[in-house]
Amino acid sequence: MNVVVVGSGIAGLTAALHAHEGGHTVTVVTKGGLGGGCTPLAQGGVAGGYGPGDGPAAHAADTISAGAGLCDPTAVDALVADGAARIAELLARGVAFDRAPGGALARGREAAHTHARILHAGGDATGAAISAALCAAVQRTPISVRERTMLLDLTVEAGRIRGITVLRDGGAVEIRADAVILATGGAGQLYAHTTNPTETTGDGIAAALRAGAAIADLEFVQFHPTTxxxxxxxxxxxxxxxxxxxxxxxxxxxxxxxxxxxxxxxxxxxxxxxxxxxxxxxxxxxxxxxxxxxxxxxxxxxxxxxxxxxxxxxxxxxxxxxxxxAAHYLMGGVVTDRHGRTTIPGLYAVGETARTGVHGANRLASNSLLEGAVFGARAAAALAQPWPAAVDVIPSPSPKSPEEESAAPEPLPPFDRAALQRLLWDEVGLHRTGTGLQSALRIIRGWASATPSASDVRTHEDRNLLLVAEATIRAAVARPVSVGAHHRDDFALAAPTPARPPILETA
Missing domain, CATH: 3.90.700.10 (Succinate dehydrogenase/fumarate reductase flavoprotein, catalytic domain)
Structure with missing residues (x-):
């Protein structure tokens, strides 16, 4: 099978390596250089290093508690069940996790964990160590890597993925594929203050939206407390x-x-x-x-x-x-099952691009690197399996809420990237209100309709940010409660519930 992986963080490179080892022909496409994105910046570690009195069940319980009861328990079970194997794989690929005196793996504790189960490398350079090891592993294989190549859109023919269109050297190029694995990260550049690098502009999520894939939980944006x-x-x-x-x-x-x-x-x-x-x-x-x-x-x-x-x-x-x-991590994204499969046959999503259901309304610290490794491997393994008749996801609600329908027009401020980021920070940030969300939605839609056709990387990124911003605001409007990272000042805290939240699809 000819497989294209878009993105070169832990999720994308794990998927690429496993796909190659499974006998597939693999091409990695990445907007910057190999090993860019958020992974090399990750100071935190990898959860799943269990010690005495700890184990997968306790890790799962902490994950669901941090997620305000909105995690998918089956996805959480997959995360903790596969975690030990993925950590062992990272060790085998050369990641030098820190050791305690005597040689055992050193385990740290972070917020909302009931046990010390976080593995680190280089003290606070875990992501850099993982990225370096995975990049070196890829370079030892015949995997083709296309750097400085931006995803534009997905090619869908007869309801199935057939490749992607990319921007390379100033021109659009089509890359045909039997399967596409999106691993483009989140959309931190929506916000005026973010820990994410400049290339995190929601490219994979936007492309999936345009292709008609189901998207969920974009309202759940985690803000790191301390920057x-x-x-x-x-x-x-x-x-x-x-x-x-x-x-x-x-x-x-x-x-x-x-x-x-x-x-x-x-x-x-x-x-x-x-x-x-x-x-x-x-x-x-x-x-x-x-x-x-x-x-x-x-x-x-x-x-x-x-x-x-x-x-x-x-x-x-x-x-x-x-x-x-500062804006740090997006819990939502392209809806997948436990094998990275989306609602479009042939399209997979892993890492921060995906909404696996692991994080619910609020990601547990140090679960993201583990999720990237676990679901990157699971998606690659699923390439050899027949596509199911229906991916197990929840039907989406109406694309517009009554609040949106009643919105009145207002003057449109000038658009630029900084104005978009200020708007999202002010109205779709740590504190939200229905009035602020409605105003932001009207402005975003006005900007989107008035923005000229994209021609270069910057304008394509702006197009993607506007699309993801609209979807994020619609999701926030459609959830009139406060839960986890989504805080509505005009609504009370929601009672914890184990039910999965609704999916938001493009109109």
Whole structure:
């Protein structure tokens, strides 16, 4: 089978390697260079390194709890059942996970985990170590890699995927394929403040929307609580709090306990909103205080953070660091089953591009690298299987809600990327209201209708961002409750439910 994998993070490269090892002809297409995207930036680790008293069942329970009851239990079961094999595979491919004295794998704890089960490499350089190992593995194979090649659209013929169209060297080129695996990451560039690199513009999700694939859970955008202000935004890993750092307001008080009994180790959405709210109330930044860990421990456990913060003029062993939330991870995306299959035959999605159901309304820390490895491998294994008569997903609701239908026109501000990012940050960020969402939706639709035809990478990215922005806002409007990372100031907190949320499809 001729397989095209779009994206070169952990999910895409795992899928490519497994597809090659399964006897398929594989081409990897990536917008930047091989190994770009979010994976090499991941400071956090890989969940699934179980110790005494821990195991897959406890990991699954923590995942579902963090997801506010909206995870798909069958997808979570697949994640934890396959986790040990994927971690062993990463070790075999050369990822040097950190070791404790005596040689055992060192395990850390992060927010909302009940056990220390997070494996790290290079202290806070896990993603870089994984990316380097997978890139080296790909380069040892005959897998074809096309760098600086942007996905434009999916080719669908007679209801089945037959390839993709890409932008390369300024022109559109078609690449034929029997199967396409989307692994293009999320859409962090929708927001004015994000930990994501500049290429994360929702390309795979937008292409899937245009092709008619089912999309779900785009309203669930996770904001990382602790980033260092400035350009570029720099992530301060949750593992810092897992090691004992605390959050303090301008009075030195550990204020997060006002919002959750777990304080700094509460789910990310709780901590992020607590930080934003406290900073707004006091008019001064909240600070991450890691001084109690000591200079030697900080430099040894978090060498990247230690170096960058010192380069920016901070000595975090002596002074707390100012922090602010930033858009970090998209829980929704292209709807898949437990094997990465979407609602279009021949089309698979893995990693942050996919909505597997693992994350529900709020991703558990360090589950994303594991998800990429697990479902990348599962999608590749499914290539040899007949496509099922129907992929097991939930029927979608009406594409428009009554709130959308009643929206009145208003003046349209000028469009540019920065204006889009400010709009999403203000109206579709940590706090949302029906009025703000409706206003943002009208502006996005106005911009989309007035935007000229795309001709280069930047304008194609803008086209994709506008499409994903509209779908995200529609999803947020259609969920008139507060749950997980989706917080509506005009609606109460939803009661936890094990039911999967509805799917949102393109009109």
């Amino acid at each position: 260092l202000p400035g350009l570029p935004v720099f992530l301060l890993s949750e593992a810092v709090r897992g090691e004992g750092a605390v959050l303090r307001d301008s009075d030195g008080r550990r204020f997060v306990f006002d919002s959750h009994p777990d304080g700094e180790l509460a789910p990310r959405d709780v901590v992020a909103r607590a930080i934003a709210g406290q900073a707004a109330r006091q008019g001064t930044p909240v600070h991450l205080d890691a001084t109690g860990l000591g200079a030697d421990a900080l430099a040894r456990r978090f060498p990247t953070i230690d170096r960058v913060t010192r380069d920016r003029g901070f000595d975090w062993s002596r002074e707390p660091l100012p922090v602010t939330p």
